[in-house]
Amino acid sequence: MSKMSPAKYVWTDGRFAWPFVVTVAYFAAAVFLFDLAWRVMKMPIDELLMAASVVFAVSFAGLLLAFRMFSRGAKREGS
Amino acid sequence: MRIPILILQVAILAASVAVVTCQVWSFPYPSPFAHPFLTPKERWPEDQIKGWVESGVFEPAFVQYFQRDPERTIPPGNNLVAPADGVVKGIVETPEKKYYIVGLSFWDVHVVRTPVEGVVKSVDEEGEVVFRDKSETEGLAFLKEKASPVQKTVTIQTDAGEEYKVRLITSWWASRLKVSARIGQRVGKGDRIGRILLGSSVVIDAPPSEAFLTKVGERVVAGETIICQK
Numbered sequence: 595m596s597k598m599s600p601a602k603y604v605w606t607d608g609r610f611a612w613p614f615v616v617t618v619a620y621f622a623a624a625v626f627l628f629d630l631a632w633r634v635m636k637m638p639i640d641e642l643l644m645a646a647s648v649v650f651a652v653s654f655a656g657l658l659l660a661f662r663m664f665s666r667g668a669k670r671e672g673s
Numbered sequence: 674m675r676i677p678i679l680i681l682q683v684a685i686l687a688a689s690v691a692v693v694t695c696q697v698w699s700f701p702y703p704s705p706f707a708h709p710f711l712t713p714k715e716r717w718p719e720d721q722i723k724g725w726v727e728s729g730v731f732e733p734a735f736v737q738y739f740q741r742d743p744e745r746t747i748p749p750g751n752n753l754v755a756p757a758d759g760v761v762k763g764i765v766e767t768p769e770k771k772y773y774i775v776g777l778s779f780w781d782v783h784v785v786r787t788p789v790e791g792v793v794k795s796v797d798e799e800g801e802v803v804f805r806d807k808s809e810t811e812g813l814a815f816l817k818e819k820a821s822p823v824q825k826t827v828t829i830q831t832d833a834g835e836e837y838k839v840r841l842i843t844s845w846w847a848s849r850l851k852v853s854a855r856i857g858q859r860v861g862k863g864d865r866i867g868r869i870l871l872g873s874s875v876v877i878d879a880p881p882s883e884a885f886l887t888k889v890g891e892r893v894v895a896g897e898t899i900i901c902q903k
Contacts, residue, residue, distance in 0.1 A: 607675070608675050608679070609675055609678050609679045609682060610679070610682040610683075610686070612682075615682045615685050615686060618685075618686055618689045618690075619685050619686075619688075619689045621689070621693075622688075622689035622690070622692045622693050623689075623692075625692070625693055625696055626692050626693075626696065626704075626706065626707070629696055629703070629704070629707060630703075630707050630710055630711075633703055633707070633711060633715050634710070634711065634715065
């Protein structure tokens with residue numbers, strides 16, 4: 595099993611690694627949407643935090659799964 | 674191929690950083706990116722507007738929104754229409770007059786319209802006190818709340834000889850009232866006669882015989898809501 599350098603998760607082949615770019619954009623979107631939801635929905639903050647945590651956990655797990663599937667697909671094409 | 678991809682990636686990262694930075698910078702007020710998704714009241718909370726009033730520096734987008742002047746459909750018939758957009762704050766009766774008070778918020782249209790058709794008899798300006806006779810202000814809580822109310826009063830005489838006054842009232846810190854009606858000008862019901870630049874209240878002084886249809890707390894629309902059937 596080949597060990598990947600942590601820097602490779604950020605910068606690879608003269609450009610940024612796509613998982614890094616997508617993760618940063620995802621977090622920015624999450625912050626923006628949480629702020630918007632807080633202003634529009636007028637929910638108690640504890641209830642909103644609980645709901646947001648569930649949505650964040652599920653969507654982040656989906657994102658990690660997508661990265662895994664994408665990297666497997668890329669490896670298969672490369673072999 | 675590597676360079677265009679890198680440019681795209683840098684653009685995505687820069688946009689992400691900009692979104693988060695604006696969010697943090699604007700907090701507790703919404704970031705400019707969130708403005709299109711929010712109602713005016715959510716977009717510019719009252720505390721933020723009060724801050725602008727104190728500093729004298731307003732956000733141009735709010736000023737543009739504040740100066741809107743939509744067309745209105747004036748109802749036909751022998752009736753009185755609301756002079757301003759807002760909430761009916763009070764209907765005060767005295768033996769000589771009835772005062773119909775409309776309170777405007779930061780989010781209401783600030784164009785003032787005539788409640789009746791007639792001829793403009795006078796346009797008066799007063800500062801510091803609203804009513805000359807102190808006894809007249811008793812029970813008018815909306816005036817006591819103001820540190821130093823100023824007003825412009827447009828007096829309109831109808832063809833039947835009745836006299837109505839439309840008072841544009843604001844506080845000293847926002848004391849900018851514009852009256853476009855001129856003495857001797859004939860005005861139709863619902864015509865524009867002025868504008869309150871920030872604040873506050875519009876009051877109709879009507880004859881004591883008027884029976885107003887709208888109740889305290891109801892929302893009225895200038896030139897459209899019938900407030901009295903004659």
